[in-house]
Amino acid sequence: MSTQKHVRQQAGTVEENALRLERGKAEQLVEALNTDLAATYVAYHQIKKHHWNVEGAEFRELHVYLGEVAADLEAGADAFAERAQALGGVPLAGGATLEANAPVSPEGEDVYDIRTSLENDLEMFGDIIESLRDHIALAENLGDYTTSEILRRNVEVVEEHAHHFEHYLEDDTLVTEGAVQ
Template sequence: MSHQRQVLQQAGTVEENAVRFDTEKAEQVVQALNLDLAASVVASHQLRKHRWSVAGPHSRDLGRFFREAAAEADRHADALARRIREIGGVPLSSPATFERHSPVPFEGEDVYDARTSLANDRDAYGDSIERVSSHIELAESLGDHATGHLLRGHLADLERRASAIDGLLAGDSLTDR
């Protein structure tokens, strides 16, 4: 059985779009959103890893926190990918591409104690907060207020999670695992 493939749009390109956002401006926004998309996917995987490996007396609460944070990162990734398509771009989609483009590095496959895992997540959230803030400014300076609105919602979620992690790290009760 022969399968004929038809490429509808090549990766890395931006085409005319239904929302009539200028393609030259859209290229800049798509590039920024793809960085945020990659960071969200990498963060989601790291948060899942932390959920799978957390142990100790607080493992249930921390596991729930990591599960909810990973689900939130997945929702962000989906919303970013949809917006990229709406303005005529192609969202990143392969694991290698996510890792290569993510401004937030994955901490690796080793298992760390809860405090170290949370500190790594706090650093990742801090980097994402700075980047998303600059992407809001970029999008709105180019006249893409819908993307600015989307990113403002993401920014509020990122700040809330970073604050929650700070609260968890402030406690003395986290065990070595």
């Protein structure tokens, strides 16, 4: 283990950046990106939980699909963190820090039936979509079109997955326990 203890930049700070975006604007954008980073990682961990625990008639398809959703969320989180760093900020890190700064809450540790799990995911994705849209507007208003584009690409992916969750939750899918017709 390294004995070096030099802090290059303290968490929660924003330094000058090579992108020539003034510090006040960068601070607002880093805060927004860190909020979306935190929300995305909370969603990632909830989706992974569902990926690991899915059971039932559509197990294989949902297991694979939820793995794809998790990979998309991880890619989005990475883009948010890298942009926050490029703007002179420090991306949030650590499970407790991410959860404390997320505008969404995970469903908890219990394992639910897949219908309930997907309903919880859909609700969380709706909250994330609203946050992303607000932050797109913020980036546009501050003249940071690159951050806006990163957020736009991500909201498109999250909206697509929310739409797919909605399809999975239709009445004619996902066999329900004890259903007699």
